[in-house]
Amino acid sequence: MPGIVIQSPQQTNTAALAEAAFEDAPSLHPETSYVCVGDTIDTDQQEGFLRGHGTQVVDGVLMATVCGVIQRVNKLISVVPVKNRYNPELGDVVVGRVTEVANKRWRIDLRSRQAAALMLSAVNLPGGVQRRRTAEDELNMRTVYAEGDLISAEVQSFYADGAIALHTRSLKYGKLANGQIVEVPPTLIKRQKQHFTTLEGTGNNGLLDSNFGVQLIIGLNGIIWVSAETKPAPEAPKPSVDMDAQPSAVRSVSQAERHAIARVANCIRALAKLFFSIHPTSILNVYTASLDQQVPITAITQEAMLADIANREAALRRGED
Numbered sequence: 001m002p003g004i005v006i007q008s009p010q011q012t013n014t015a016a017l018a019e020a021a022f023e024d025a026p027s028l029h030p031e032t033s034y035v036c037v038g039d040t041i042d043t044d045q046q047e048g049f050l051r052g053h054g055t056q057v058v059d060g061v062l063m064a065t066v067c068g069v070i071q072r073v074n075k076l077i078s079v080v081p082v083k084n085r086y087n088p089e090l091g092d093v094v095v096g097r098v099t100e101v102a103n104k105r106w107r108i109d110l111r112s113r114q115a116a117a118l119m120l121s122a123v124n125l126p127g128g129v130q131r132r133r134t135a136e137d138e139l140n141m142r143t144v145y146a147e148g149d150l151i152s153a154e155v156q157s158f159y160a161d162g163a164i165a166l167h168t169r170s171l172k173y174g175k176l177a178n179g180q181i182v183e184v185p186p187t188l189i190k191r192q193k194q195h196f197t198t199l200e201g202t203g204n205n206g207l208l209d210s211n212f213g214v215q216l217i218i219g220l221n222g223i224i225w226v227s228a229e230t231k232p233a234p235e236a237p238k239p240s241v242d243m244d245a246q247p248s249a250v251r252s253v254s255q256a257e258r259h260a261i262a263r264v265a266n267c268i269r270a271l272a273k274l275f276f277s278i279h280p281t282s283i284l285n286v287y288t289a290s291l292d293q294q295v296p297i298t299a300i301t302q303e304a305m306l307a308d309i310a311n312r313e314a315a316l317r318r319g320e321d
Contacts, residue, residue, distance in 0.1 A: 035079060036067045040061055041063065041070060053078045054078055062077065068081040084187070089220075093152065093220060094116075094220060096150070096153065096223065097148065098145050098150075105117045108151070111183070117163060117166065118165075118167070118168065120137060122166065123145075152176060152225065178250065179225055181223055188271070188278045190277050214226060214260050216283070227261065228257035267290065270286055270306060271283065274306060
């Protein structure tokens with residue numbers, strides 16, 4: 001008896017919009033092969049192939065056990081799921097939430113298979129002092145990060161059991177404030193050299209404003225931080241470097257900044273609904289389109305705007321202006 005898949009009307013409408021827009025548009029990766037559960041995977045009559053993750057041999061035929069993309073590495077054939085939990089790599093920029101303050105470490109939820117650990121020795125001490133951590137530092141751990149705090153960090157290493165070790169030994173990492181998070185599937189995050197970026201000129205109701213922009217921290221674990229970043233006045237002296245300073249000091253966020261943050265956040269949610277790749281360029285394109293059409297912030301994730309985003313992407317792939 002075939003399995004029954006229940007989809008919400010919103011999921012069905014979004015899929016229909018994307019299918020209609022990309023009906024005659026070329027694929028960005030024509031060599032990519034997608035399979036569903038139970039599909040047969042062509043081994044090209046290769047003898048001695050190796051069965052990887054997401055595959056199973058049934059009656060001498062290699063079949064997929066998950067929905068995803070076929071990946072071939074020499075003789076190894078595997079299927080990478082379209083939707084899965086975050087699989088960390090060294091050097092990844094991630095955004096997570098502190099869930100526990102333990103013995104000389106913080107437990108961080110990264111939406112991964114295991115909770116990550118941020119050791120007390122992997123953070124900067126107040127004032128940037130370089131010394132061994134003492135019992136007093138351990139007692140004051142909650143003054144640095146407490147339960148519920150959002151932080152940005154970098155994957156430093158892995159433990160023997162596969163757990164993730166993080167560090168925040170940089171001024172760009174630390175506690176986050178003055179913004180909101182947007183959660184998307186990790187597979188939609190495009191890996192790039194710089195995951196800290198600022199969208200300039202995003203002001204009140206989309207009007208250009210040179211005083212502030214919207215800062216993005218695109219975590220490879222599928223958590224994106226959207227916040228306001230105030231630019232210092234040109235005549236103001238450059239502040240000295242303080243190792244105890246956090247990337248985002250808590251302050252009052254104006255209504256204009258809230259509008260800009262909400263608009264950018266909904267642009268990211270619209271891309272996630274269409275299952276489009278998420279990176280600064282794609283976010284800025286959707287943001288610009290929403291301003292050109294004067295789309296309200298709450299209407300960016302609705303069908304009319306989703307159809308326009310899909311049609312624009314299809315026209316771009318067809319080489320149309």
